[in-house]
Amino acid sequence: MKKIVRNIVLIIATLLFILYAQKNFDSYTLSILNNIAIFAILALSYNLINGVAGQFSLEPNGFVAIGAYFTAILLIPAETKVDMFALVDPAPIILQMKAQFLPAIVIGGIAAALVALLLSFPVFRVRGDYLAIVTLGFGFIIRIFAINNPAYTNGAMGLNDIPSNANFIWIGSIALITFIVMIHIINSKFGRAMKSVRDDEDAATAMGINTFKMKTYAFMTSAFFEGLGGGLLASMLTTITPDQFSFLLTFQLLIIIVLGGLGSMSGALIATILVMGGMEWLRFLDDNIVLFGKDFGAHPGTRMVVFSIILIIMMLFARRGILGDKELFDYFKKKSK
């Protein structure tokens, strides 16, 4: 009972913070918060397939791209599309596609989830490193598809003038919902089954777990929220190009979930704030560096060097990530005992 009260208080507090931030924070702070919230959505959902179900897949950039493109195409008015598509005329279906903001991002998520469903049949025939290679290939395919089908995606020029509906209220609330959904999944029989697949697939099968089904559930859920996050990203940036969804995006998410602790949702959240926020907060390193009154000049890139060193040190001291595979609340539970 206490737990329910605590959770409701936490949820209301988060919502109040979101409302307060949207009203009172300046646009620079808000853009950082938006970035953190979107990456939180992506990292949390990526953590489900990679951390909880233990399937080393490298696909999120593909699903984020699908969500982003679907949302962008649904949001941009037909006239703007006609003007924008410079290489070839847009396909008729592209002109017809139109939706409000919320349906648009949800459709983006569903599209990604459906692709995940189709993909799971070939992909989950392999495990481990092989799975990583196969899913990596998928990310490349999506990008190359986007570049080579200008009638649908405007090719390498990408889409711009995407209506900017995504404010921090949308992005923050969806990040909150994502977190709650993920926690609900891992604290149910499905989460346990996914973890059992990660720990020992044969033993899981011997307990009657349909391992393929569990992997597919994790994969589709993951894809849905990655698509949703992609849609929010498109609307926030108002412009997308295929190169935004390169392997680097996946790589960044991988850093976040490994740093937070594979399988830990609150860990993924903390790591998102550290990584995405840290990249911003360390920006002063790229400016002129003045030490003991001596001007060392500006060295662009210092920020990334320092950031990487911090990451290395953190991983040396917390080898299984900040929270391991536990949740933040588990640590409080132990202390109270």
Add this chain to the structure above:
Amino acid sequence: MDNSILKIENITMQFGGVTAIKDLSFEVQKGQIYGLIGPNGAGKTTIFNIITGNLTPTNGFVIFENENITSTKPNRVVYKGIARTFQNIRLFKSMTVLENILIGFDAQANYSYFEAILRLPRFFKKEKEIRQKAYELMKIFGIEEFADTNATALSYGNQRKVEIARALATNPKLLLLDEPAAGMNPNETAELSDIIHKIKKDFDLTILLIEHDMKFVNAMCNQLTVLDYGAKIFEGKPADAIVDQKVISAYLGDFSHA
């Protein structure tokens, strides 16, 4: 009346050119504790893997409760009522003892994915049910104090118990135990045989077990089959097995030409 629960019919298993099992048949009756013994490499675990659907035999059938279950998928075999433990204990290492056992109850917690995400009433009801059942099971094995301990932090004997409890959670009619007493000291072995007798009675089980410890087999089994190089060399009562010439030579080597 036909009282057999499991029939192995003329099973042959070849891996490439190697014949692991040669035309093996035996029958397990309801309520028996049936032993499967033999020297290393005789094909005992292979038989387990065939029964549970992990391997498809080259020839022959597995009949469970008058139903042909040969090459049924392993997770489906569990639904039919066959559960197993592994020779080298295979617990889920990131989970607590309670969570390990809850995995066994997976099929009984029949709420859907969306009910879990939205936390609908059925989720709470079923979760409560299986948690209660899991605690009852842990009590039988005397491991309830370790419920929230990580499973791999337990002693070897207790890990064995968790593994058997996890298998029982799937509500089986036939329990396959792969060397349950391996690596246990005499006290633990004695305790284990008490538990096996108790669960057999309480859960109305039939048990098929692989074992090396002859003392344990003698104390436990009503009937046994001895395998050597994939072929049956003896079937009958344990007391007769230990005086059988073929069995002795399989285990100790053939001295007749020495």
